[in-house]
Amino acid sequence: MTTFTETDERIELRRQVSKLAKGYGRAWFTERARAGEKTTDLWMEIAKAGYLGVNIPEEYGGGGGGIGDVAAVCEELAAQGCPLLMMVVSPAICGTVIARYGTEVQKQKWLPGICDGTGTMAFAITEPDAGTNSHNITTTARRDGDEWVLKGQKIYISGVDEATNVLVVARVQDAPDSSGGAGKLKPCLFVVPTDSAGFEFTAIPMEIVSPESQFQVFIDDVRLPADAIVGDEDGGLVQLFAGLNPERIMAASFSTGLARHALEKASAYAQERTVFKAPIGSHQAIAHPLAMAHIENELARLMTQKASALVDAGDDMAAGEAANMAKYAAAEAAVHAVDAAVQTHGGNGITQEYGMAGMLVAARAGRIAPVSREMILNFVAMHSLGLPKSY
Numbered sequence: 007m008t009t010f011t012e013t014d015e016r017i018e019l020r021r022q023v024s025k026l027a028k029g030y031g032r033a034w035f036t037e038r039a040r041a042g043e044k045t046t047d048l049w050m051e052i053a054k055a056g057y058l059g060v061n062i063p064e065e066y067g068g069g070g071g072g073i074g075d076v077a078a079v080c081e082e083l084a085a086q087g088c089p090l091l092m093m094v095v096s097p098a099i100c101g102t103v104i105a106r107y108g109t110e111v112q113k114q115k116w117l118p119g120i121c122d123g124t125g126t127m128a129f130a131i132t133e134p135d136a137g138t139n140s141h142n143i144t145t146t147a148r149r150d151g152d153e154w155v156l157k158g159q160k161i162y163i164s165g166v167d168e169a170t171n172v173l174v175v176a177r178v179q180d181a182p183d184s185s186g187g188a189g190k191l192k193p194c195l196f197v198v199p200t201d202s203a204g205f206e207f208t209a210i211p212m213e214i215v216s217p218e219s220q221f222q223v224f225i226d227d228v229r230l231p232a233d234a235i236v237g238d239e240d241g242g243l244v245q246l247f248a249g250l251n252p253e254r255i256m257a258a259s260f261s262t263g264l265a266r267h268a269l270e271k272a273s274a275y276a277q278e279r280t281v282f283k284a285p286i287g288s289h290q291a292i293a294h295p296l297a298m299a300h301i302e303n304e305l306a307r308l309m310t311q312k313a314s315a316l317v318d319a320g321d322d323m324a325a326g327e328a329a330n331m332a333k334y335a336a337a338e339a340a341v342h343a344v345d346a347a348v349q350t351h352g353g354n355g356i357t358q359e360y361g362m363a364g365m366l367v368a369a370r371a372g373r374i375a376p377v378s379r380e381m382i383l384n385f386v387a388m389h390s391l392g393l394p395k396s397y
Contacts, residue, residue: 024085030045045090052083058122058123062117068117074318076098077256096169098252104236109233133145133161147177153229160174258313261337264365273296327386334379337369
């Protein structure tokens with residue numbers, strides 16, 4: 007007989023992160039968000055404890071762990087009511103791409119700051135007219151002597167105001183083909199300092215209660231040195247997806263942590279609240295939706311751990327399938343869990359005092375970002391089931 011469990015080190019990591027985040031809590035988090043303030047105190051304490059760069063190699067200031075470790079950190083933060091969106095972006099996406107494809111000089115330059123919180127890095131791929139279709143990206147990079155010149159726009163870019171650099175996906179003109187025609191535009195990754203001349207950003211008003219803002223980014227002939235490009239210029243989508251699989255895994259952990267927080271609050275309330283002769287949690291109309299949400303969330307957590315293990319094993323193709331499935335399952339579980347939690351609280355569920363309703367938009371966002379559930383279903387239908395491509 008075999009059983010599944012995480013390593014003792016991972017379990018202890020979860021315990022310590024949970025303990026740290028509990029000292030802040032949901033009330034502190036929402037207070038900061040509603041006041042337009044940042045959660046810098048928590049971010050820097052996570053960094054000081056070594057949890058922020060737990061997936062980065064030790065020689066660059068990290069913990070030497072894998073995506074499963076940083077996903078555990080992300081989940082435990084969310085489970086204590088303090089989901090930090092930049093955990094998805096800075097260490098998981100940008101840190102992974104640079105650690106895997108960056109030059110030694112680039113790793114020394116950017117990874118330590120990602121680990122200690124002083125060099126947070128944002129990620130910019132989505133565009134106003136491209137959305138999920140990354141093949142339609144119009145942000146371009148052209149060579150001008152020893153420099154690169156970037157031009158284009160990005161939208162829904164998280165935490166640009168907190169970042170010192172942004173990892174931007176742009177397209178570079180390939181060499182002319184044999185017939186003399188223009189070469190194809192290929193995706194490449196560039197690190198752009200947020201204080202660069204020509205780099206501007208504007209906040210997008212959002213309904214979600216979060217200390218991290220979303221931005222529209224304008225890149226107007228931003229000049230970068232030759233070594234701003236990360237990885238092989240001809241690496242293409244392989245390098246890009248090295249960051250997108252971890253992104254989906256982290257989004258899943260964000261959702262499963264949020265679901266755990268909602269279920270914990272709802273279960274406690276259902277044991278205390280008495281309307282007739284017994285606590286409302288004794289009624290199946292209350293208990294069953296919470297139990298169903300818990301089951302869904304545990305299944306999503308298992309799929310997330312499988313996806314993490316595949317990424318850490320270097321099996322990118324299998325990891326792509328598992329990461330998409332994990333993100334889908336986790337988002338659905340979070341939506342169901344938060345909805346059930348709000349309903350359990352009744353009228354109290356939509357008051358600021360109990361802090362439940364604010365999670366509705368956050369949970370719902372998991373179905374949309376970083377990739378919609380519809381595109382995940384397209385991916386699974388085509389790649390897992392062998393059905394014809396629908397888009």
